Amino acid sequence: MNHFGGIAWDISWRDTEQWDAAIQALSDLFCPDSPEHAASRQAAERVRELINAVDPFLQEQTAVICPRCTNVCCIDRHGSFDLHDLVYAFCLQLPVPRYERHRNETDPCQFLDAAGCRLPRHQRPFRCTWHFCEALIAHLQTLPAKKVRAFHAAFQELQRVRAKMLLRACN
Ligand code: SF4
Ligand code: SF4
Known part of the structure; x- marks a missing residue:
């Protein structure tokens, strides 16, 4: 599944025309409490639960690795959001970030401040959660295998349910 109602999976706010059309189309499609989207809302709820479940592990590891980083990945x-992130936000009636459109791609991310990302993890673009830089991967290899296996299992479940959420939204 790489598109939905003509919206490409890798849509970006940088393509203003496509982005505004996608937001309008999703606003028209998702009515709060509509029975036809009950299954996708349920899947989106599960996605949120799973993101919240992996968050403490990720926070613990990034707190060790990221303060030493000299090439911070949080750039604009x-x-x-991509298509999955948008469907997830519309299912759960979460805010879609309001983007400052004058920014350059390589500027520090507009949601980054001195204390880190301003968005709670479950409201971030999902790519921010699945991005594992080399330093983070190397650090995972120093942790107890059982702990890492538990994280991988939860993360695979998260990816599976997230894909299911989009399929359900299309039906
Ligand atoms: S995830 Fe990796 S690249 Fe990004 S800030 Fe942390 S250490 Fe740096
Ligand atoms: S949304 Fe948050 S985690 Fe993602 S790039 Fe921006 S500051 Fe970093």
Whole structure:
């Protein structure tokens, strides 16, 4: 599944025309409490639960690795919702970020401040959660295998349910 109602999976707010059309189309489609979207809302709820479940592990690891980073990955190019993120937000009636459109791709991400990302993890673009840089991957290899396996299992479930959410939204 790489598109939905003509919206490409890798849509970005940087394509203003496509972005505004997608937001309008999704606003028209998702009515709060509509029975036809009950299954996708249920899947989106599960996505949120799973993101919240993996968050403490990720926070624990990034708190060790990221403060030493000299090439921070939180640049503006990475801060856009994609199609899955939009469907998830519309299912759960979460805010879609309001993007400052004058920014350059390589500027620090507009949601980054001195204390880190301003968005709670479950409201961030999902790519921010699945991005594992080399330093983070190397750090995971130093952790107890059981702990890492538990994280991988939860993360695979998260990816599976997220894909199901979009399929359900299309039906
Ligand atoms: S995830 Fe990796 S690249 Fe991004 S800020 Fe942390 S250490 Fe740096
Ligand atoms: S984690 Fe937050 S600050 Fe970093 S790129 Fe994602 S949205 Fe931006």
